[in-house]
Amino acid sequence: MAFIRFAERPHFRNPWAEFERIRQGLDELSRTFINEGQQALARATVYPPLNIFEDRDHLIIKAELPGVKAEDLDISLEGDTLTLQGQRKPREDSDKVSYHRREIKSGSFSRAIALPTKVDMDKMTAKLANGILTITLAKAEEVKPRQISITTE
Amino acid sequence: MSEHELQVQEKKEVQHSGETTKPEKYFVPAVDIYETDEGVTVIAEMPGVTGEGVEVSLEDDVLTIQGTRAPEDTEGKRVLLQEYESGNYLRRFTVAETIDQDKIKATMADGLLTVILPKAAPAKPRKIEVQMG
Structure with missing residues (x-):
């Protein structure tokens, strides 16, 4: 017969202890996200993976699109949604080739991004160089940080 | 015509046998x-690499392709979302075919490196006459 000695039992059972442990765990989780936001990679689920930066006046969106031609790429801005569409065309090979490795895929893609701030629709530039797409959006005047001068009497 | 949707391919980091002194990351480019009949063509995805940043070498049947790119300029910028890392590229292959080393050509366009390795003409059989002393 198994018997439990009294001393092995916890001194008292706090019904909230488990909640406290969960809360601490969540705090820990959010802390790592805030502090290591630079290092922590967000997992992209839709092609292409993006990097988004901002500075005082601009919002910069970057994507790696090797092998995509500018004419096969379509960028549109509608309200706060930026849509990136395009396709990577398969290479035209002659019949007499035999593949050793085939890792580069071809196909179409479409990704919509909800912009975090209002942007000036007219000041949008997109550049495709060396397989990297850089979209630069100018923030709308009303969301730009404004310097407030302090007057002293 | 393959009209399927492109999937996100995660970048694989090169497994170094030793650590590098610089804190640079090397990724394995997809190829x-x-x-x-004429040769072997290698096409590698290396976005962000310019023509000057590419190094292709063939040594002892090992083809090495390396691409270095300028680090991302994040001066005065705040990262809102980071879904990919930018770094250099490195990959090695053992080439079984005999390659004419002098005629290797490499071009870089739209972030794609194309290396053409022409096969060497098969060695002609040569008869060696044995001189009788």
Whole structure:
């Protein structure tokens, strides 16, 4: 017969202890996200993976699109949604080739991004160089940080 | 015509045998390799690498392709979302075919490196006459 000695039992059972442990765990989780936001990679689920930066006046969106031609790429801005569409065309090979490795895929893609701030629709530039797409959006005047001068009497 | 949707391919980091002194990251570029009667063509995805940043070498049947790119300029910028890391590229292959080393050609366009390795003409059989002393 198994018997439990009294001393092995916890001194008292706090019904909230488990909640406290969960809360601490969540705090820990959010802390790592805030502090290591630079290092922590967000997992992209839709092609292409993006990097988004901002500075005082601009919002910069970057994507790696090797092998995509500018004419096969379509960028549109509608309200706060930026849509990136395009396709990577398969290479035209002659019949007499035999593949050793085939890792580069071809196909179409479409990704919509909800912009975090209002942007000036007219000041949008997109550049495709060396397989990297850089979209630069100018923030709308009303969301730009404004310097407030302090007057002293 | 393959009209399927492109999937996100995660970048694989090169497993170094030793650590590098610089804190740089090297990724394995995705490649297509095909062979024709004339030669072997290697196409590697290396976005962000310019023509000057590419190094291709063939040594003892080992083809090394390396691409270095300028680090991302994040001066005065705040990262809102980071879904990919930018770094250099490195990959090695053992080439089984005999390649004419002098005629290797490499071009860089739209972030794709194309290396053409022409096959060497098969060695002609040569008869060696044995001189009788």
